[in-house]
Amino acid sequence: MKTRRAFLQNITMASAGLPFLTINASSLGNIYKSDDKVLRVALLGLGGYAQRVAESIQSCKRVKITGLISGTPDKLKTWSAKYNVPEKSCYNYQNFDSIKDNPEVDAVYVITPNSLHREFTIRAAKAGKHVICEKPMAINVKEGEEMIAACKKANVKLLIGYRMHFEPHTLEVIRMRNEGDFGQIKFFQGLCGFRIGDPAQWRLSKALAGGGSLMDIGIYAINGCRYMVGEEPIWVTAQETKTDPVKFKEGVDETIQFQFGFKSGAVASCLSTYNMNNLDRFFLNGEKGFAEMLPSTGYGPIKGKTNKGEINAPVVVHQTEQMDQMAGILFDGKKPVVPVDGEEGLKDLKIIEAIYKAVATGKKVSL
Structure with missing residues (x-):
């Protein structure tokens, strides 16, 4: 998907006409001192x-x-x-x-x-x-x-490198959920995908990528589901669809649908694909309200709304914000709202393995 891989042309131009404020990281409540x-x-x-x-x-x-x-x-x-x-x-x-x-x-x-x-x-x-x-x-x-x-x-x-863990719209939804604005969470949907280009690129190599769409774009739905719902899934089911076995060889998934269940009773339905564009949407539904992010994980600007209206959070360059925040984590011991440590990455890997197992066996896999 060109918009996902291409550079931001200009963050000011990208947000022109939108009801958002374009600011740098220092305006997000983090006071950076010269020393x-x-x-x-x-x-x-x-x-x-x-x-x-x-x-x-x-x-x-x-x-x-x-x-x-x-x-x-x-x-x-x-x-x-x-x-x-x-x-x-x-x-x-x-x-x-x-x-x-x-x-x-x-x-x-x-x-x-x-x-x-x-x-x-x-x-x-x-x-x-x-x-x-x-x-x-x-x-x-x-x-x-x-x-x-x-x-x-x-x-x-x-x-x-979980850049979305520092993104203001994402953090606002998490804040609202934590404060009970949505009530008990019931459902999450995460749609992540694009039509991949060059068939010779490393992302379509099992040896280099470790899989296909799930290892690339699909991880956004997996990780996003966890931080949006605020729980860890306890089971997964999954189904794979492959329409082009030449481009998507053995071990390289084209499209995977996967479902999660949570201890609270919440459920999730997600899609990861290398064969469809216009898929970058998160939807969170609770007893008292909802949150929708569209786009939800692209390079920006992220946009979102809830049952209370549009999310008017700052627009930032994700990688700039990520790196400044990581300096604070490494040097000042700051604790991010959503972790970005190795243990967080390992949780996603365990879920990815469970999804691939569910695809292979056709069975519900416990986590």
């Missing part, structure tokens, strides 16, 4: 999303890019010049471990295909650096557990 410690980050894997992150960091109050890691020499040269990173702080995948001797790097942000998350997270931890890892944090539960253990052993923190 706040700045998080110095090395970006690992200089692909399309890393470029979005890098551009967003330029507006951060507490984060700057001080290192680069890539297997492509030309990218290192171009990015080094663009972001003013010295050659001594540029690494390839072979000499990356020597980053342990670089005092100018506090954390490594792993932005590679899913199957490489484990390796580079563990190597970064052994080098004594905090780790920020893109989601899903790994391709299976075992790898996720190994990543958490490695970071604990090295006494570094592991954070997962």
Whole structure:
């Protein structure tokens, strides 16, 4: 989906004509002081999303890019010049471990295909650096557990790139739910998907992605269901539909519908697909009210309404807000409303494995 992968053209233009206020992170109730410690980050894997992150960091109050890691020499040269990173702080995948001797790097942000998350997270931890890892944090539960253990052993923190956990409209819905505005939650629907393009890309490789749509866009519905309902699911059922077995080979899912049940009695119905556009919607229904987010997880601007009217929350650049907030987590011990640690990432991996098991067996799987 072009809107999902393309860069934000201009956040001011994007919000023109909308009843939202476009502000930076410092206007969200976080008072940034001139003496706040700045998080110095090395970006690992200089692909399309890393470029979005890098551009967003330029507006951060507490984060700057001080290192680069890539297997492509030309990218290192171009990015080094663009972001003013010295050659001594540029690494390839072979000499990356020597980053342990670089005092100018506090954390490594792993932005590679899913199957490489484990390796580079563990190597970064052994080098004594905090780790920020893109989601899903790994391709299976075992790898996720190994990543958490490695970071604990090295006494570094592991954070997962859950940008929506800092998004103002999302946080407003969570606040309203916590305060009982919707009453007892009964139902959640999460629709996430787009028509994927290049059939040769890594997202359609079982070896690199660990699956298909569920490992990419589907995780938004899984994670979103958990933070919107405010509970962990206790069972899952799921069904897969595949219309193009050439493009979506064995082990690469095209479309999966999955359903959750919760201890409270709430239920959820979700869709993850690589074969349909116009799917970016969350709907939460309770005894006293509802919340709808449309779009719900795209790069912005997020829009939402409840039974009380439109959600007039600030519009932010998600990655800018995420990185500044993560600086606060790493240096100041701040606790986000919704966790972004390795344990949070592991919960999603356990659900993903259960969904794939439900697809394979046709049975309800307990969580």
